[in-house]
Amino acid sequence: MNTPEVHIKAVNVAKSVKVTDGSLTILHDISLTINRGESVAIVGASGSGKSTLLSLLAGLDTPTQGEVFLxxxxxxxxxxxxxxxxxxxxxxxxxQSFLLLPSLTALENITLPAELAGVKDARSRGLDLLLQVGLSERADFFPAQLSGGEQQRVAIARAFITQPAVLFADEPSANLDAATGQKIEDLLFKLNAEQGTTLVLVTHNNDLADRCQRQYQMQAGRFLDINTQGIADVG
Amino acid sequence: MWASIAWRLFWRELRRGELWVIAFALFLAVGSVVSLSGITQGVQSALMQRSAQFTAADKVLRSSQPFNMELIAQAEQFNVQSARQMQFDSMLFASDMMQLATIKAVDDAYPLRGTLELKQSDNISVGEQAQLRPGYLYLEARLFDLLKLTVGDSLELGMSNFIVGGVIVNEPDAPLSVFGGAPRVLMHIDDVAATQIVQPGSRIAYRYLFAGENADLAQFEAQVEPQLSVHQRWQKMDRESAIGSALERAERFLLLAGLLGIVLAACAAAVAASRYAQRHTKAVAVIKALGATTAQIRLIYGSHLLLVVLFSLLCGVIAGQLAVSGAQLGIQQYLTDYRAEFSWRPLWLGCLTGLVCATLFAARPMWRLANTAAIEVLKQPETQFVLDKLQLITGALAIWGLMWLFSGELVLSIGLFLLCAVFAALLMVTAATLVKLTKPASAGQSSAGKLALANLRRRLWANSFQLITFSLAIFLALLLYFLRAELIGQWQRQIPQGAPNHFLVNITEQQRSILNDFAQTHQITLDKYYPVVRGRLLSINDEKLQQESSKEDRSEQRVGIGRELNLTWLAALPENNQVTSGSWFSADAQAQVSIESELAQRLDISLGDNLAFSIGGQQLSASVSSIRKVDWNSLQPNFYMILSPDLLAEFPATYITAFYLEAGREQLLNQLARLMPTVTVISVDNIIKQVNGIIDQVTIALSFILVIICFAAGLVLVAQVQATLEQREQELAILRTLGARYAFLRNALVLEFAMLGAMAGVFATVLAEAMLLIVQQRVFNLPFTLHYTLWWLGPLLGVILVTTLGWWQLKRLLRIPGAQLMRRVLQG
Incomplete structure (x- = not known):
């Protein structure tokens, strides 16, 4: 049996921010490893530090202490x-809030990361993804002309256009109604499975978390315990 | 790849309308500079044209040597028109009478500017633009009485006989000074040789008159300059005359108007750019999270700015030029000489201003925008208007740089800038303190009032910054309005109602009683009598003066005074005179002299110096006991030298006095001339008429510039309110959702802007009053007086202006249904 390849690794990570009367530690001594192709949920209540951890793992921010490897x-x-x-x-x-650029169409929003990375067939990839998320007829629509669910589907297509090795999702269905949220989650896991992407998902929704292979439970900037579930059926 | 993203985003942003705000601000900056500079230049040029009419040319070259025809030929090569003029004093003989006169001989081209009006009799006019005929002399009106002549009579000048051709009604380059000296005569230059007056050693003043396009004249002047001998020099604008001084003030004022307009445009650019950057922070964070580098963002948004700048420059230049051409039609009605000449200067000034505003105001927010961290993607967007300190510094530097560029005066620009900076700092602190202090007082106010105050408090520093721009705009409007009133008032004071319009010169001691009787009979009020003794300044501290150095400009321009000065003695300091150093004569002053400050400076005379005079062949000396500043605009008899009474009292003197004569009573002047033929009557009515004409035209020009500046100020205020739109939208959405009624929100909004406007109005009033204090004391030399109108007009203007503009822009937000508003806010 092959040893799984470590894709993301955090060692003794801490994050503090400056506040008016000193500094506030948001994350305390966090260590984790996520293997390639694995799906992991970081679960916790609002303010538990899960989004901060996601920002460090994704390289959006740097830790005050510790090491993060991608x-x-x-x-x-x-x-x-x-x-x-x-x-x-x-x-x-x-x-969570889709974050599409309001002045670009659905297709242009999807192709943006590919264009920034210099991918030549960005447009055809974009159209293909639009088809996969069921919005091929909405290619030239602007975000304001799309419903919340449609916007999130565009955001998911945008996330996959560069065929990333790892996908970070921050409360992907929190701003949507239950039915739409369910569809979005299905789409996310479907594309993730198809592309073999490592998935790191931040949520306070236990049902969504349960669909991941493993979960990290957070409270007040610390892991409560590490639940290593078996591989869920994501089909 | 970044280019296609940049281009796509640019067009979409244009469609969304956000980039238009920044483009419009830059367009405004460029357009107002091009139009203001173009129109100001046009008006200045028109005023110079007007002044050229008083010298009958655009440029005058004076010489003591006969004409050099080579110069005339060179002028032709540069498309510059020329005319020749000679001037000398000589005696006129008519039958058994004679009179000293100033003779001016001119050629056919005279005058190059202005009009020469001659009249043959009361019924027959030679008409405007009259030309002088050889063989004829044209005389000033008083010569007809003095020599008992009528048109057609014969007259001798030198060795020639002439016929009296007519009366001089208007001679464009007649001396403006009230003491014109001897009566004036015009003749054709071709007749001069026959009179044999011009002999070696004769005192003849030769003048070359030139006129043409500014550029041609400048080239010609540059070509000729090295060829000029010590006997030839360009005549400077007569700064001493009422008109010269009025023009100088007009120049300063127009410059100031242009300078202040730029500050407004710069503020608009800064606010619009900050707003644009702030609105795009989230988008940049998203793009960065998706993998864009800072350099890519910089290229994307930098190219947006570049396109906006190029577009604004182009539109600004075109609109500015159109405004200049459009203004030409309006201004021409009042300033007949105004013509919108194409000039590169307004264009490059406009473009430079646009670039300075773009780089030092707009580029900084764009730079910061590119530095947005990717982590911002997970944070709440900032809707508060954030004041960037570095942008404030670069913006301030840009304002100062533009002030310097526009004024061309380092000291003036530093002074003005420091004043504005101190004002801005004071305003920020005072505004913040005031808003903070409103908390306890607000407890008893209506809930709309509370909300208005809460809004003011919450946007404390942003409001303070807005206050500065609001205050600046109101300040400019107030300043221009009151400065204009001040300027006009000053000119009107210069020519008060009933001011003496006729001067009597050369009155003997015996004639004083005859004149007093005459005045009493005809109900004329005579001014005081000034004794006059004519004398020459021989030496200063025993150092003999050379002919050239003692012959200073002013005495040459005062035709008739020549090398001799009018000396007077007075026990009391005359009105319009101010002792600047030393002290006025004491009761027992012995052998002292008081000298006019500019002459003292020119001849390097200081207190205690010993001056020697020659009067009627006798020499006397006096020590300088005081130096005086003289108001040459007062249209009162003024003297360079006033001696202590002990020195001159024994010399035979003549007297000068003045009186006011209403229109229609001019026949009294003839009676007076017959009664006292040796007394010279000088009328200043024409001068007053000319000055009044210029005042009218300058007033119209200034009003035009005031309108442009107020328009620019209004647009800046609009940009300011626009900057807070997103935040207000969010707040309104919440309040509407919570059930706030329309009337409540409307009242809160109106109250908020009214309070802001009142504060801005008060600040603007304080600054305008301070600026007027400086102008009154430094420019007009007047004692400071409070402008009471300002104190209610300023705050009222602030309340009306800010409330109206605020309401106008935000009323549509109030009318949007709550649910729709909330959706807009949520969608960002």
């Missing part, structure tokens, strides 16, 4: 632009 890349030592380069090549994002 593949072989030590994110904690890299500059903002070096991390941007790694994100462009390896990382996809799905955000």
């Amino acid at each position: 593949g072989q890349q030590p994110l904690h030592r890299l500059s903002e632009d070096e991390r941007a380069g790694i994100r462009a090549a390896n990382v996809g994002f799905v955000f």
